[in-house]
Amino acid sequence: MDHFPYRDGTLYVEELPLALLAERFGTPLYVYSRAALETHYRAFDDAFGDHPHQVCYAVKANSNVAVLNVLARCGAGFDIVSGGELERVLRAGGDPDKIVFSGVGKTADEMARALQVGIHCFNVESAAELELLNLVAGELGQEAPIAIRVNPDVDAQTHPYISTGLKENKFGVDIRKAPALYQRAAELPHIRILGIDCHIGSQLTRLEPFEDALERVLALLTELQELGIEIHHLDLGGGLGVTYNDETPPAHEDYVAALLRHIPGELPVHIEPGRAIAANAGVFLTQVLFLKPTEHRNFAIVDGAMNDLIRPSLYSAWQDIVPVTPHEADCRDWDIVGPVCETGDFLGKDRALALEAGDLLAVRSAGAYGFAMASNYNSRGRPAEILVDGDQAFVVRQRETIEDQLKLETLLP
Numbered sequence: 001m002d003h004f005p006y007r008d009g010t011l012y013v014e015e016l017p018l019a020l021l022a023e024r025f026g027t028p029l030y031v032y033s034r035a036a037l038e039t040h041y042r043a044f045d046d047a048f049g050d051h052p053h054q055v056c057y058a059v060k061a062n063s064n065v066a067v068l069n070v071l072a073r074c075g076a077g078f079d080i081v082s083g084g085e086l087e088r089v090l091r092a093g094g095d096p097d098k099i100v101f102s103g104v105g106k107t108a109d110e111m112a113r114a115l116q117v118g119i120h121c122f123n124v125e126s127a128a129e130l131e132l133l134n135l136v137a138g139e140l141g142q143e144a145p146i147a148i149r150v151n152p153d154v155d156a157q158t159h160p161y162i163s164t165g166l167k168e169n170k171f172g173v174d175i176r177k178a179p180a181l182y183q184r185a186a187e188l189p190h191i192r193i194l195g196i197d198c199h200i201g202s203q204l205t206r207l208e209p210f211e212d213a214l215e216r217v218l219a220l221l222t223e224l225q226e227l228g229i230e231i232h233h234l235d236l237g238g239g240l241g242v243t244y245n246d247e248t249p250p251a252h253e254d255y256v257a258a259l260l261r262h263i264p265g266e267l268p269v270h271i272e273p274g275r276a277i278a279a280n281a282g283v284f285l286t287q288v289l290f291l292k293p294t295e296h297r298n299f300a301i302v303d304g305a306m307n308d309l310i311r312p313s314l315y316s317a318w319q320d321i322v323p324v325t326p327h328e329a330d331c332r333d334w335d336i337v338g339p340v341c342e343t344g345d346f347l348g349k350d351r352a353l354a355l356e357a358g359d360l361l362a363v364r365s366a367g368a369y370g371f372a373m374a375s376n377y378n379s380r381g382r383p384a385e386i387l388v389d390g391d392q393a394f395v396v397r398q399r400e401t402i403e404d405q406l407k408l409e410t411l412l413p
């Protein structure tokens with residue numbers, strides 16, 4: 001279901017016209033739909049039926065505390081990759097016992113804080129990390145619950161920057177070496193083995209890579225059982241893709257069903273979806289500042305830029321760009337570019353649109369890896385974020401001002 005439909009010739013989010021939000025809150029602007037977030041989360045959660053499970057939303061996709069709070073209220077768990085994300089989840093009212101902590105570079109301080117608040121599981125990504133975690137837990141007089149993130153060497157068939165399950169990627173432990181590391185973990189006094197973890201990449205649009213990875217994880221499960229190592233859950237990571245253009249990823253329920261088909265008995269399953277919950281729950285609104293047709297290209301210069309939404313520049317990602325209120329004008333192919341001083345600063349290229357200066361454009365599917373990857377490049381303040389609930393709009397993050405940036409900097413004495 002599209003939570004950002006056209007109605008009466010203009011684009012809506014739930015009960016509100018986006019043009020009204022742009023007028024009230026200015027542009028560039030991120031706008032999220034509560035109903036969309038909840039629908040996407042529940043599609044995963046419901047698909048498990050009675051099978052013991054936990055959907056741990058990947059905070060990195062969209063870490064706004066109000067967004068996290070909406071999901072926490074639905075019962076979501078959270079996949080975090082930093083101490084900062086941990087504090088966000090706690091601030092949002094997330095249950096520490098539903099948090100899993102992934103990432104190849106956890107620091108001793110981050111481990112200690114996560115142990116103190118009682119997270120559910122550390123997804124350990126190397127032998128060195130396991131040893132450090134054992135030490136940190138020992139100092140606190142605790143046992144650290146762990147899964148080892150294994151790298152199954154499966155081609156996720158996605159953009160190389162967001163593929164994580166190939167042996168040349170930095171993530172996880174070579175699945176062939178995992179049994180030895182589990183045996184080491186079993187010897188460590190401050191480590192408690194809970195599960196096996198695996199995440200092979202992001203924006204996956206086919207089921208096969210997930211199933212290939214799962215097959216290898218299940219072979220490891222058998223091997224560990226033969227070694228007398230008990231496994232209490234499988235964490236199968238995130239990565240389900242969304243439709244940006246003409247991709248046809250499996251539906252949330254088909255993805256979960258495909259995983260469950262292979263799971264033995266009632267073994268609990270965790271998943272860590274980010275994009276498939278947040279991407280199509282958000283749009284990025286930007287206004288055309290100037291039209292600059294040239295002999296070679298037609299540029300529509302907008303007030304949003306690569307610092308606000310970097311996916312097109314970074315991965316050559318294609319996101320749909322639509323007029324908020326379509327009107328009659330000369331239709332041409334436009335490059336939608338921002339004010340940042342980089343040739344790579346574009347939101348889209350060759351988009352057939354009828355444009356005039358002052359028009360509002362919406363970049364669709366911008367709820368994941370949008371604001372979360374925004375920066376202050378060119379000393380631009382990051383945009384405001386609005387969460388819409390029915391006919392009400394809430395500012396869930398204010399637009400950054402230059403004073404906000406300057407507050408953190410000092411002159412030499």
Ligand SMILES: Cc1ncc(COP(=O)(O)O)c(C=O)c1O
Pocket residue numbers: 058061079102103164199201202203237238239240272273274275276
């Ligand atoms: C460990 C881990 N879990 C979950 C995710 C979420 O991925 P996605 O947003 O594609 O669902 C990622 C990102 O790729 C990740 O690295």
Ligand SMILES: N[C@@H](CCCC[NH3+])C(=O)O
Pocket residue numbers: 060162202203311368369
């Ligand atoms: N940032 C990426 C996804 C990264 C997934 C995190 N491991 C994107 O925008 O598509």
